[in-house]
């Protein structure tokens with residue numbers, strides 16, 4: 092990566108009115124500022140300035156064909172960046188501010204750098220007081236993907252952002268840990284029928300209830316399931332230490348996880364496990380463990396998932412193991428299943 096980005100001073104800005112004013116000034120001047128939202132930390136730049144937006148791709152090492160989400164201070168700002176649609180209006184009125192991103196027809200005010208050349212644009216209003224205060228203070232639509240190096244687990248604390256992007260961005264607005272912990276749900280409402288593009292912090296069932304229609308499923312690239320062989324999956328959100336994910340019913344997956352961990356230890360490997368709360372005592376004391384929520388409490392697991400993956404990754408281990416943390420076909424379990432499948436180097440059907 093270019094030395095220009097390795098030599099930037101990254102300022103740590105406090106969660107105060109003054110900190111927000113400084114962050115807003117940097118964004119207005121074309122800078123790159125990481126800020127908290129309710130989902131994960133975002134890396135923001137002026138969405139109306141192509142050069143500022145290109146800085147995001149350089150700082151993250153993100154491929155130019157991966158489009159960004161535009162963040163707004165309120166739904167009334169939508170007309171600056173997108174054309175509205177009936178389904179879009181209904182969902183914006185019901186769920187904004189909140190962890191829902193809408194894909195809508197793009198207006199010419201939005202540079203093609205933001206949308207990777209698409210004639211649609213992804214937009215949301217975050218439900219986080221600091222994010223809203225910052226967006227309001229800039230007076231601009233702000234393009235912001237997750238504030239991590241491309242492919243790494245998303246950041247849920249300012250420390251995660253610093254670990255990935257220190258020296259590559261202008262500032263981090265420090266707002267403490269995020270609450271939802273997984274990225275927004277993305278729904279394409281630009282066409283005739285609404286389509287789920289990415290499961291996330293807002294459960295798909297709530298969206299279907301609000302609209303009174305079923306969402307079309309994600310296109311095949313995004314719906315990677317357990318039937319796929321290792322290596323075919325799009326790897327994303329991934330720790331550097333190889334993660335093996337065991338999928339299948341809990342009665343089968345749980346003992347399989349225990350046996351895979353035991354045999355890795357028997358082979359002399361240093362092992363880490365991502366665990367549900369009530370399973371923490373099942374494993375050899377030598378196993379490094381990170382505990383998330385319970386099978387029936389996916390909110391807690393979502394809030395802890397990326398921090399747990401980062402902690403395991405930083406522990407100097409050879410292999411990581413996990414199983415599904417909730418029902419992969421329902422509620423927030425869908426988002427957890429999606430992130431775990433993309434984080435995994437190998438998937439074992441139990």
Ligand code: AMP
Nearest residue numbers: 158159194209211212213235236237274
């Ligand atoms: P991130 O902000 O890193 O969580 O990633 C944003 C994601 O939003 C992209 O990777 C795409 O999957 C999705 N996205 C953004 N804009 C569009 C769009 N115009 N059409 C479809 N998907 C989009």
Ligand code: MG
Nearest residue numbers: 236237238245
């Ligand atoms: Mg991301």
